[in-house]
Amino acid sequence: MRFDIISLFPEFVAQLAAHGVVGRAGERGLLSIHGWNPRDHAEGNYRRVDDRPFGGGPGMVMLIEPLCATLAAMRDDDPASAHVVYLSPQGRPLTQAKVRELAARPRIALLCGRYEGVDERLLQAEVDEEISIGDYVLSGGELAAAVLIDAVARLQEGALNDAESAVQDSFEGDGLLDCPHYTRPVTHALGTVPEVLLSGNHAAIARWRRQQSLGRTWLRRPDLLDEAALSKADRALLEAFRADWRHAGGASAGGDA
Ligand SMILES: C[S@@+](CC[C@H](N)C(=O)[O-])C[C@H]1O[C@@H](n2cnc3c(N)ncnc32)[C@H](O)[C@@H]1O
DSSP states (O other): OEEEEEOSOHHHHHGGGGSHHHHHHHHTTSOEEEEEOGGGGOOTTTTOOEEOOTTOOSSOEEOHHHHHHHHHHHHHHOOSOOEEEEEEEEEEEOOHHHHHHHHTOSEEEEEEOBTTOBOHHHHHHHOSEEEESSSSOOSBSHHHHHHHHHHHHTTSTTSSSSTHHHHTSTTSTTTOOOOOOOOSOSEETTEEOOGGGGSOOHHHHHHHHHHHHHHHHHHHOHHHHHHSOOOHHHHHHHHHHHHHHHHTTOOOOSOOO
16 A cells, blocks of 8 residues: 655654554555655745735645645656545544545545645645544644554554454444453552453453443443444343442443443
8 A cells, every 4th residue: 555645744754654563564565655745846946835825814825836746746656546635624533434444545645734724726626535633733734644544554454463453453343442451460569350361261251351342332432332233242241341330339421322
C-alpha cells in the first residue's frame, strides 16, 4: 500500500515511517510513504503557499495553485489512481470500520491543511473524502495523518508479529472493547492475576475474556452494546457481570442492553 502525504511539514510524518509497526510494515515492503511539500511546487521568489481570506477575518488560507501542482507531481511520479483524503475537523469521524475500509485501498493521498484550511474550490475538485480524527481542532493535518497511517498500517497483512492481536482489539469483530490483560508476576502489591487465566482451561479463559469484554463495554461505552449483536450466552454473561459489579458496590454505568 502507498501513502502520499501532502504537507508543508512532510518530515513530520516521515518520522512515523521510521518507528514501530509503521516502520516494520515499511521494512517488510507492505507500505511506502511519500512526502510532497506544496512549497516545492509554489511559484515566485517567496514560494508562497497561502494568502489572506476573501471577506476578511483572521488567518491564512492555503492556495489552490501550489496544491494543484503538488497533486500533478504526485501523479507524474506514479500514475496509479489515489484516493484523496483531506484531514479536516469537518470530516467524517475516523472509526475502526473506516480504517478497515481504507486499509483495503492500494493508494491513499493525505492532504494536510494548515492555518484556516484549504481553498474550498481545491477541496471540491480534488478531494474524495474528508476525515476527522475527533471533535477538536488541531493546528495542522499532520498529526491526524499520522494517526490514520498508524491505524491502517497495523491492518496490513504481515505488519503485526501476531495477526491475532488485531482480531481481539477493541472495535474489531463485533465492535466491543477488548478484555483486560495481565502478565508476570502473578502476585504483586498492586494485585493478583485472576485465577482463571492461570488455570490452563481454554474454554473457561475464553468465557472469562468474553465476559470482561462485555462488562467493560457496558461500563465504559454502553453505546457500543446497542450496535453489537449479542447472543443469548452473551446476555447471560453480561447479566452475571452486572450482578457481580453491583454486589461489589459498583455504580451502574450503562443502560439495560
Ligand atoms: C486550524 S485547522 C483549521 C480548522 C478550520 N478552520 C475549521 O474550523 O474547520 C488547520 C488544519 O488542521 C487539520 N485538522 C484540524 N483538526 C483536525 C481534526 N480534528 N481532524 C483532522 N484534521 C484536523 C486540518 O487539515 C485543517 O485544515
